[in-house]
Amino acid sequence: MQPESYAPAQPRRTTDVTRSVWRLGRLLAPSVKWPVTILETLLGTLLVVGFCYWLRPADPLLTGAGFPWIWLVPLVFALRYGSLSGLFSGMLLLGVWFMVMAPAPAPAPGGVFPTLFFVGGFLLTIVAGYFSDIWSTRIKHMQGVNDYVSDRLSVLTSNHYLLRVSHERLEQELLAQPFTLRDAVGFLQRQSAVQGMDEALPNMSSVLEFVALNCQLETASVYAVTGGQLSAQAVASIGNGCRLNPDDPMLRETLEHRMLVHLQELDSRESEYLACVPMKNSRDELRGVLLIQRMPFLAVSKDNLQxxxxxxxxxINGLESAHLIGRVQQHVPGCPAPVALELARLAQLQFETGVRSSLLVMAFPASGVAESLHDEMVRQQRLMDMLWTFSTERARIAVMLLPLAGNKGVDGYLMRLDDILMRQFNTGLAGAGVAVHAAHIDNNQPGEALAGLLRRCEDHG
Structure with missing residues (x-):
């Protein structure tokens, strides 16, 4: 008889209301490729013109109506896909006039070219398309910023949970556990930092043995997910291992919702597994599944499974971060891994969305009041910023990452810092001989840009 689990069902990350709004937005302004856009614009325009031709064969563009109804078609496509799609629809209307209405004899609606009709329609389409292009770009930038902030929030939430559990274990289970959570995090960092990425989940056997010892697993197996498909062979196993059953209801629930599922959440459905644990990154992308068949009854708890x-x-996050960290550390070997990872992520954000971030390097002379200014600058670090400080023989160097900050953001930060230092020490950065160097973070070798700024600070004293 399999033991019961007491972990309650996890809430879905996306509510039904959010899904409905997202689907409505995709329906009104879908994200499609240019060939599909051109085809839809062509067919949509010709379909409406054909309908109008069926209603009024002598005037399919409705030029004789009191309102230019036909120009609603280019207007809709301009708002939906942008100015180019709207202009393409307008050119189709112009072609229809020359092909169908221009040969018409007077006093039919054709014959005389309706200049104001087409000029006004094209102007309306251009204005609507410009509006659509502006807001599409802004939305793309905002989505990139939101994805970046959500990624940092996910990592922060995970770290906060580890901290909370660490305190609880220090109070309740410190003597009974062979490792502390600090040891666990350090071990996982070393295992995920290995650059042998030929395997889907490198060092998974060592990782599974470690988590089995800490979380009291007896029989379990890990199956990798590649290209959205679950591998047929287990990457690593504990005990006798678990046979993969793709039709198992618990496994299907885990793959569909990417959430932890255990025996109690299946209601009356049967499963050969005790629990299915998704292995996903901070962006909720599935990289593997841990199937558990046996573990002690008291270990089947919400806190232990979580x-x-x-x-x-x-x-999993460490595996995906290893190559990003390497891009920076190959140019600056002494750069800490969190700073290197954040710098590479900001560079990738700029490449994908065009949202700029900045890199600021300050060299404080290793004597006089400059050291006090350095300590105060460290205390004034903002929540979103990331700081790396180290000392040389002649100076104390501070490297500051300013996410989502362009030229104005850097100027505002320096003015605010200079104002604080002036009020407390009656001197600013320039008065204390502090060298300040700034640069934008881009996807073209962010580590090389950091190394260049550090070289400019080497001789400062």
Whole structure:
């Protein structure tokens, strides 16, 4: 008889209302490729013109009506896909006039070219298309910023959960556990930092043995997910291993919703597994599934299963972060991994959405009041910023990452910092001989840009 689990069902990350709004937005302004846009514009325009021709064969463009109804078609396509799509629809209307209405004899609606009709329609289409292009670009930038902030929030939430569980274990289970959570995090960092990425989940056997020891797993297997498909062979196993059953209701629930599922949540449905744990990154992308068949009854608890999923997620995030960190550390070997990872992420954000971030390097002379200014600058660090400080023989160097900050953001930060230092020490950065160097973060070798700024600070004293 399999033991019961007491972990309650996790809430869905996206509510039904959010899904409805997202689907409505995709319906009104879908994200499609240019060939599909051109085909839809062509067919839609010709379909409406054909309908109008059926109603009024002598005037299919409705030029004799009191309102230019036919120009609603280019207007809709301009708002839906942008100015180019609207202009293409307007050119189709112009072609229809020359092909159908221009040869018409007077006093038919054709014959005389309706200049104001087409000029006004094209102007209306251009204005609507310009409006659509502006807001499409802004929405794309906002989505990029929101994805970046959500990614940082997910990592922060995971770290906060590890901290909370760490305090609880220090109070309740410190003597009974062979490792602390700090040891666990350090071990997972070392395993995920290996650059042998030929395997889908490198070092998974060592990772599974480690989490099995900490979370008391007896029989379990890990199956990798590649290209959205679950592998047929287990990457790693504990005990006798678990046979893969693609039709198992617990496994299907985990793959569909990407959430932790255990025996109690299946209602009356039967499963050969005790729990299915998704291995996903901070962007909710599935990289593997842990199938558990046996574990002690007291270990089947909400906190233990949640900790198991968090540790595996920490390992998955480490795998995806390794190549980003390497891009920076190959130019600046001494750069800490969190700073290198954040710098590479900001560079990728700029490449994908065009949203700029900035890199600021300050060299404080290693004597006089400059050291006090350095300490105050460290205390004034903002929540979103990331700071790396180190010392040389002649100066103390501070590297500051300013996410989502362009030229004005850097100027505002320096003015605010200079004002604080002036009020407390009666001197600013320039008065204390502090060298300040700034640069934009882009996707073209962010580590090389950081190394260049550090070289400019080497001789400062």
């Amino acid at each position: 900790l198991l999923m968090t540790l595996l997620g920490y390992y």
